[in-house]
Amino acid sequence: MxxxxxxxxxxxxxxxxxxxxxxxxxxxxxxxxxxxxxxxxxxxxxxxxxxxxxxxxxxxxxxxxxxxxxxxxxxxxxxxxxxxxxxTRQRARDTDKLVTAATPPLARLVDDLAPLPAMLLNHRYDILAWNTGMARLLVDLDTLPPAQRNSMWLCLMHPQVREFYLDRERVVREGVAHLRAAWAAHPDDRALTGLIAEFTAGNEDFARFWAEQDVKVNGRGRKVMRHPEVGVVAVEFETLRPVQDPDQLLVIFRAADEESQAALDRLTRAAAPASAPTPARSASGAGCRP
The missing domain is CATH 1.10.260.40 (lambda repressor-like DNA-binding domains)
Incomplete structure (x- = not known):
């Protein structure tokens, strides 16, 4: 690095x-x-x-x-x-707060957004909280160790998720551009520096895109996925930054068309057959970026 x-x-x-x-x-x-x-x-x-x-x-x-x-x-x-x-260290920043756990109000909000798939990220793409809709759409995050609960790691390294996006190159390129901006904004975050070094050494695509010096923070967009159970799903995502917790990113997926909505409905029914909804999982208590 x-x-x-x-x-x-x-x-x-x-x-x-x-x-x-x-x-x-x-x-x-x-x-x-x-x-x-x-x-x-x-x-x-x-x-x-x-x-x-x-x-x-x-x-x-x-x-x-x-x-x-x-x-x-x-x-x-x-x-x-x-x-x-x-x-150049000319922009004001909060160097005292490096977020590693979801705040309880935001974790509850992730739960309340169900059945829409939603998750809470920090600046390094660690997944801090998620609901069952997101777990069903991407991967069962409860089965992964905490170090792998990172949307960029999933996109680059996870055997299932790395083949998930139909336009994988664009997804990876946009993720790299976000991490570059996050690295400059958090120069004291050694975990982020280590993560980037791991990705650069272990993934040719990441290393190639990182060398291009592109910087971009994407707040919304569209992604097309090939889900192993329900086939092709097109989603639109929106990323919100809470005023009181600006280093946490709330990501919400919505179906982009009727066929994709039907596919998400099938996943939701498979995830919650019981009458009571399953609460959002939190990385702190539950023991590609979009």
Whole structure:
């Protein structure tokens, strides 16, 4: 795992190289991609030497004003801009709270959302709580050790779930982009750093996508799954961030069409034949990201 200084250098370089000089009124370049360092320096209003030292990871810590100027010069998307501020330690953060367990109100909310599949994640994709709908749709999380109750681990490593998504490459790519943003926002989280190192060493797809430097936090979307019991299921997911627990993510799945709703109904009936509903499970008490 690299340091934030090295990551900053690589991120600035890859963002510069992806830009088309013609979009800035500059002639295209044949030998090297993107803008030159001189171009970025001029657009940002800083010296060329400063850009060079940043891209060489020479220990600089740019001010918030310089970071903002670089973000504008490189035409960063909102998630990329936030990532740049995190890498340079210019964005406020709560370093005292690293969430490893579901708060009771949110765990109850996950239960109340049934029969909709729902789960509660932290920033590193650990699954903190889940209801029976989610367990039936993905995998029986009660059968897994706590270290494997992580939606990214399931997508990369679990024999069943890794073949679950029809568009698996996109799902993995989006998960990597989220973890990159989470890593910059939580530099003191050694568990996250270790998790990324494990994924990079153990999965070629993860290592390839991580090297692309993409950053994106997806709050909603659509996924198509091939469930072993009910066949193809298309779902739309929504991710909510509670105001009082901003480092916990509530993820809710809904059927995207009538056929998928019928499939989810069959799973729900199979999961709860008794009259009383099964409460949400919690990683703290029950002993791909979407």
């Amino acid at each position: 690299t340091t934030p200084t090295v990551e900053l250098a690589a991120f600035l370089r890859t963002r510069r190289e992806r830009l088309d000089p013609r979009d800035f009124g500059l002639p295209p370049r044949r030998r090297t991609p993107g803008l030159r360092r001189e171009d970025v320096a001029e657009l940002a209003g800083i010296s060329v030497d400063y850009v060079v030292r940043l891209e060489q990871a020479r220990g600089l810590r740019p001010s918030a004003e310089v970071v903002e100027a670089l973000a504008g010069a490189l035409r960063l998307a909102p998630d990329e801009r936030a990532y740049l501020f995190d890498l």
